[in-house]
Amino acid sequence: xxxxxxxxxxxxxxxxxxxxxxxxxxxxxxxxxxxxxxxxxxxxxxxxxxxxxxxxxxxxxxxxxxxxxxxxxxxxxxxxxxxxxxxxxxxxxxxxxxxxxxxxxxxxxxxxxxx
Amino acid sequence: xxxxxxxxxxxxxxxxxxxxxxxxxxxxxxxxxxxxxxxxxxxxxxxxxxxxxxxxxxxxxxxxxxxxxxxxxxxxxxxxxxxxxxxxxxxxxxxxxxxxxxxxxxxxx
Numbered sequence: 001x002x003x004x005x006x007x008x009x010x011x012x013x014x015x016x017x018x019x020x021x022x023x024x025x026x027x028x029x030x031x032x033x034x035x036x037x038x039x040x041x042x043x044x045x046x047x048x049x050x051x052x053x054x055x056x057x058x059x060x061x062x063x064x065x066x067x068x069x070x071x072x073x074x075x076x077x078x079x080x081x082x083x084x085x086x087x088x089x090x091x092x093x094x095x096x097x098x099x100x101x102x103x104x105x106x107x108x109x110x111x112x113x114x115x
Numbered sequence: 116x117x118x119x120x121x122x123x124x125x126x127x128x129x130x131x132x133x134x135x136x137x138x139x140x141x142x143x144x145x146x147x148x149x150x151x152x153x154x155x156x157x158x159x160x161x162x163x164x165x166x167x168x169x170x171x172x173x174x175x176x177x178x179x180x181x182x183x184x185x186x187x188x189x190x191x192x193x194x195x196x197x198x199x200x201x202x203x204x205x206x207x208x209x210x211x212x213x214x215x216x217x218x219x220x221x222x223x224x
Contacts, residue, residue: 105160
């Protein structure tokens with residue numbers, strides 16, 4: 001398909017485990033965003049890539065969170081030593097534009113449950 | 116105080132009713148988005164506005180930049196419109212979305 005895809009769709013991790021969440025943006029989209037959505041709340045910004053460069057990581061909640069986009073396309077969000085408060089839906093979005101004010105296309109999200 | 120506030124938080128309507136969801140924001144913006152999220156599903160962009168009004172089918176979105184306020188209207192509501200509707204803004208000179216908490220809409224038949 002031509003949309004943003006994310007995998008896995010669902011992930012259950014035991015507290016303390018490391019997890020890796022993958023995002024495949026729309027081909028050619030230069031901007032890629034990761035958002036975290038806790039249950040019953042609106043999404044919150046985590047980090048932003050422009051091609052392979054991570055230009056903003058101000059939303060990452062702790063140094064256990066790490067994101068990369070080494071070739072400017074697929075991105076991986078890694079969470080080390082997961083905690084229960086990390087349980088959320090992790091959304092990826094991409095955009096063709098370098099600047100704001102343009103539409104972002106969202107993936108289906110990865111629902112992470114930490115037990 | 117959140118930068119983006121939505122009201123109401125929850126809304127139940129009868130099929131056919133006219134629905135309004137409101138969004139107020141406190142920062143300068145380059146654009147405002149209205150998004151739809153179905154349970155278990157991803158987010159779909161409905162509108163992106165920087166001024167005026169847009170219409171798509173039964174959905175209408177308006178924005179008043181001076182008052183920092185936007186509304187999403189649904190005419191002739193239908194049970195399939197049941198979803199969470201989220202307002203999000205892009206700050207001036209920024210590119211990340213800042214989201215409201217969402218409005219949970221349930222349309223009963």
